[in-house]
Amino acid sequence: MPQTCIICQNPDSLLKYVIDSFEIVQCTRCKLIYLKNPVSVDKDTETYDHYFEESTVLEYRCDSASPAMRTLWAINEQRLDWIDRLQGVTSILDTGSGRGHFMAHAASRGYRVQGIEISPIAALYSEKTYGLKPYVLNLDHSAWHIEDTFDLITMWHVLEHLSDPITVLKKLGNCLKPHGRLIVEVPNINSIKFRLARPQQKWVGGNHPRHHRFFFSHHSLKNMLLKSGFHEPVFVKDAYCIPDYSHVTNLLKRCCRRLHRDAFLTLIVRR
Numbered sequence: 701m702p703q704t705c706i707i708c709q710n711p712d713s714l715l716k717y718v719i720d721s722f723e724i725v726q727c728t729r730c731k732l733i734y735l736k737n738p739v740s741v742d743k744d745t746e747t748y749d750h751y752f753e754e755s756t757v758l759e760y761r762c763d764s765a766s767p768a769m770r771t772l773w774a775i776n777e778q779r780l781d782w783i784d785r786l787q788g789v790t791s792i793l794d795t796g797s798g799r800g801h802f803m804a805h806a807a808s809r810g811y812r813v814q815g816i817e818i819s820p821i822a823a824l825y826s827e828k829t830y831g832l833k834p835y836v837l838n839l840d841h842s843a844w845h846i847e848d849t850f851d852l853i854t855m856w857h858v859l860e861h862l863s864d865p866i867t868v869l870k871k872l873g874n875c876l877k878p879h880g881r882l883i884v885e886v887p888n889i890n891s892i893k894f895r896l897a898r899p900q901q902k903w904v905g906g907n908h909p910r911h912h913r914f915f916f917s918h919h920s921l922k923n924m925l926l927k928s929g930f931h932e933p934v935f936v937k938d939a940y941c942i943p944d945y946s947h948v949t950n951l952l953k954r955c956c957r958r959l960h961r962d963a964f965l966t967l968i969v970r971r
């Protein structure tokens with residue numbers, strides 16, 4: 701069944717890329733870039749369980765032996781610095797909480813935290829390792845309901861995975877206290893990283909359309925949040941400061957910083 705643009709309902713789109721038979725198109729009216737033929741949402745739990753089963757479990761610490769975990773730790777530290785600067789936040793609902801690293805990091809700074817996670821395997825890790833038990837559910841399934849309300853909802857690289865993000869965002873709005881806030885972070889389709897990958901029609905690991913259904917720019921991310929009933933959009937301007945690794949040259953470090961500077965879009969909105 702041909703999809704229409706979920707922001708402006710325009711049925712017309714232009715084909716931009718074909719990756720492994722996935723068709724990525726752009727709405728001719730509002731310019732949203734989306735997947736025309738996504739995998740069914742009923743396969744999502746299996747997909748993400750498989751992802752967590754296959755990926756190696758590494759210790760999440762600032763001095764972890766794994767550069768990937770040191771980087772994630774440093775990124776979460778900066779995310780929590782931003783949150784510390786927001787007024788009146790004491791409780792956080794982390795969507796796509798995965799193995800629970802962000803929740804645990806936030807809890808260590810005194811926040812009351814709750815997670816939502818699609819993968820039972822990741823949720824079990826979070827419970828066993830950190831004593832933090834997320835709600836296990838697929839945000840794209842209509843049946844879920846959460847009684848509790850929070851000052852802040854975080855969506856770190858979740859929105860682009862959803863099938864019906866506007867419906868999900870509207871439902872999540874009900875989990876916020878009056879004047880509560882939402883932070884959304886997604887990969888930036890106009891970043892240097894994406895532009896480098898495009899000529900080869902080859903998309904870096906996690907951006908594969910088997911997982912990502914939407915590909916955001918500043919404009920389309922803001923549009924989607926406004927369309928979902930949120931207000932006062934403010935983009936976070938600080939780029940993540942990635943920790944230094946002694947085994948890479950200074951030149952490479954400088955290149956990496958440049959490459960990472962605009963890789964993500966981080967937007968804060970109010971209910």
Ligand SMILES: [Zn+2]
Pocket residue numbers: 705706707708709710727728729730731732
């Ligand atoms: Zn559109």
